Amino acid sequence: MGTGRIAIVTSEEGLKRDADLPLIVDALRAGGTAAEAVAWDAEPGVWGSFDLAVVRSTWDYTDRLGEFLAWADRAADATRLQNPAPVVRWNSDKRYLLDLAGAGVPVVPTRFLAPGDGFREEDLDAADGVVVKPSVSAGARDTARYESGRTADAARHARMLLDQGRTVMIQPYLPGVERGERALVFFSGTFSHAIRKGPLLTEPGVIDNDREAHPGAAPYRPSEAEIRTARAALAAVPSPDAPLIARVDLALDGAGDPVVMELELIEPNLFLGSSAEGVERFVAAVTAESLPPTA
Structure with missing residues (x-):
């Protein structure tokens, strides 16, 4: 009918x-x-x-x-x-990560720089390096990671984005992504299926807007901790109802615990070809x- x-x-x-x-x-x-x-x-x-x-x-x-x-x-x-x-x-703007963190959802620690904000080069560093990207972006466009000590390169990237009038995100690079990023798909708040894919930022210091968005994507059975983290992110969405479509992207932090990288509610790839x-x-x-x- x-x-x-x-x-x-x-x-x-x-x-x-x-x-x-x-x-x-x-x-x-x-x-x-x-x-x-x-x-x-x-x-x-x-x-x-x-x-x-x-x-x-x-x-x-x-x-x-x-x-x-x-x-x-x-x-x-x-x-x-x-x-x-x-x-x-x-x-539409990844500053929503601040809302998730404020709600107690484990997320990748993120600092945002708006045009006009000052910063010191040494602030753009972490033990395993940093990731620099715009807060409005998709498919890792205009995104790169920088190894520890490459603060001048990271600052140059940040200033380029700021000069374009864009807000910049600075995050520590999580080596756990090399064990695979997890993407969990939900429909009306109910878990459907998941994939695991390889890391995107494989070459330090390189902005590559033509990189494959989901390298090596394959069906994946998430852990209870990963499902729990994803559900916590969905519960923090400012809406009375669960999103009809959602994808929660996770990585593992230094302790091996899942943290939210992105919560995609607009146009995520749902990997339906891998899940009848x-x-x-x-x-x-x-x-x-x-x-x-x-x-």
């Missing part, structure tokens, strides 16, 4: 490269739902023709953030948007979300 029209929101790049997209649309249609992939910057009037719009692969949003957030507000006025516009806005059950769970969550509320 159909459940109205659903837009799976993507981008021009997503229409070409999102491997999850055809799996999602085909599975929804197979279940009787009128689903369609639509770029977020399509004609503004299109959103009122859908009963639900699910944000998926809007992969250019970081380069057009103001425009994208304004779209989210307009789309939410025209239809039901998931994840909701306030959650999208909150998650994940596709089914996605469809079930979206279908339930699209049903009219009961009296």
